Amino acid sequence: MAREAAPERRRQILDAAVRVFARQGFHSTRVADIADEADVAYGLVYHYFSSKENLLNELFQERWSLLLEAIDEADRSSSTPQEKLAVAAGFIIDSYRYDPELMKVIIVDVTRAADSFGRTHLEQINAAYTLIAKIVAEGQAEGVFRDDIDSRFASMTFYGAIEQLLSGWIFGLIPATDRDLDEARGLVVRTICEGLEKR
Amino acid sequence: MAREAAPERRRQILDAAVRVFARQGFHSTRVADIADEADVAYGLVYHYFSSKENLLNELFQERWSLLLEAIDEADRSSSTPQEKLAVAAGFIIDSYRYDPELMKVIIVDVTRAADSFGRTHLEQINAAYTLIAKIVAEGQAEGVFRDDIDSRFASMTFYGAIEQLLSGWIFGLIPATDRDLDEARGLVVRTICEGLEKR
DNA sequence: GGGTACCGATTGACGAGTCAATCAACTGTC
């Protein structure tokens, strides 16, 4: 294998890891599988990453930090709380749209298994919930949202609804055409903000 | 170890498995850990169960079949769709209340990793979503629920919201006193049915 | 004595991580 600039090789391995993790799940992928998928020698994986778990961490951090920024940005630049939530939901759904494999890995292997690895992930994950709770709380302060539902509680509900949609797409339980993804954003937000009942 | 009637021994091992799986996660528990926790010889585990995975399956089936029954029962015996959803939510929340360890195992190790094991679990899991969707669809047919939100979609949202609450409790991200659990049922249902907006 | 509960040492596979060797590209020197 010809020499490459280090950053490219690193990326090549990360990308391969996403594909393999998505296909087999973290626990049943051998680092040999990753090396094969990346077309790289076994040992090289350890030249760039300290362990298999480290590889997963990098993937998670890379995407999750974008998510945190996006939610924060939504809070700062959108007007109504409904719109803020819509932007946040849109970002998550688009993350799935453009890199379903990465989102599958994050949801199935990280988000869920959050305490088998160190508590580091958990703090990051919780940060997202907290940002969403902040949006809800602001909506309540403005008098747009009812205040008999705890903002933290509402934030869990909102995030959970979205994550479940992704799970549905990931496991093939609900249709995931481009059109479905387009509609999903509005549907979650409407469900959570306006409710299922006729008004 | 004295001889026992087979069903008791079996139960003893299942109960131990729940505790260990909940503590360490499925992948990092050794069957020796389960045997120790159950105060039973290593080999006895294989006398009653064909594999470690089989043990997990049994635990899942045992609880999930009750869940399916409960939702079905809710649909048949409650009056309004809101109340049906409340009964379903209540069952899941109470499952956590009375056996948080089992629910942790089911959510963290089964529900999420649903396709690394055979597709069997997935069908069972999907059956629950389908039952909930049925309740929503009936509500729509009665004119109680709006019909511009697909029932299947609404069901994912509803279930996802509840599961996320359990996750929050499991990972210690939101308070889980008895009072919180009591309130949760009404809160999810109100959030999903009535929405966050002031009316 | 036949069947069932129970025991735990042993086996065999598997897979993460190591390491010594090789190789390709620079860097400076004359």
Next chain:
DNA sequence: GACAGTTGATTGACTCGTCAATCGGTACCC
């Protein structure tokens, strides 16, 4: 512009711990 020395990328065979599952056996009950 060639040659030696240096650096760090790349290789993959090997080590070494781990663990699921097996198996040959004993104890007990009918």
